[in-house]
Amino acid sequence: MEIRRRALVMMAVATAVVASFARLAAATTSYTVGAPDGLWDMHTDYAEWVAARTFHPGDNITFTYSRELHDVVEVGKAGYDACSNTNNVSAFRSGNDVVALTAVGTRYFLCGLTGHCDSGMKIRIDVVAVTAGPTAAPPPTTKSAARSIVAGTGLGALVVAQVLVGSIMAFS
Numbered sequence: 001m002e003i004r005r006r007a008l009v010m011m012a013v014a015t016a017v018v019a020s021f022a023r024l025a026a027a028t029t030s031y032t033v034g035a036p037d038g039l040w041d042m043h044t045d046y047a048e049w050v051a052a053r054t055f056h057p058g059d060n061i062t063f064t065y066s067r068e069l070h071d072v073v074e075v076g077k078a079g080y081d082a083c084s085n086t087n088n089v090s091a092f093r094s095g096n097d098v099v100a101l102t103a104v105g106t107r108y109f110l111c112g113l114t115g116h117c118d119s120g121m122k123i124r125i126d127v128v129a130v131t132a133g134p135t136a137a138p139p140p141t142t143k144s145a146a147r148s149i150v151a152g153t154g155l156g157a158l159v160v161a162q163v164l165v166g167s168i169m170a171f172s
């Protein structure tokens, strides 16, 4: 009875470890804004692009563009709504700007060149917490494929843990 209890505790610990690894692995996706059909340009529908993806803390987004044609300005909601970069949070103009989505919340970016934001060159990114459990529907992106791989790895680790526990029980 004592051995059985110890084994159950070990199983619970192993499951918790696997779950936390899966969560960590899932939280590091890199996105190129607008890709694969567009980039940071005047043609991409960013609302549509964002709607097809889910952003979590730890992910990052990269703005790729020609430095002669565009830039990237992070603004607040008011700036986003009005296409104004007067109170910008930060500005980027390398042509390959990586922005880390460090925390849950909404981030707003626009192109600071005259008329570009008004033509639709602005993007709103909602960064949401990673949810666990069967209620979380996976988004229809390549990210869900990555999650499946992670889940598969987790399952493998669980089987290894079970075998370990089994051998411990046999030798106790």
Ligand SMILES: [Cu+2]
Pocket (backbone or CB within 6 Å): 069, 070, 071, 111, 112, 113, 116, 121
């Ligand atoms: Cu622009």
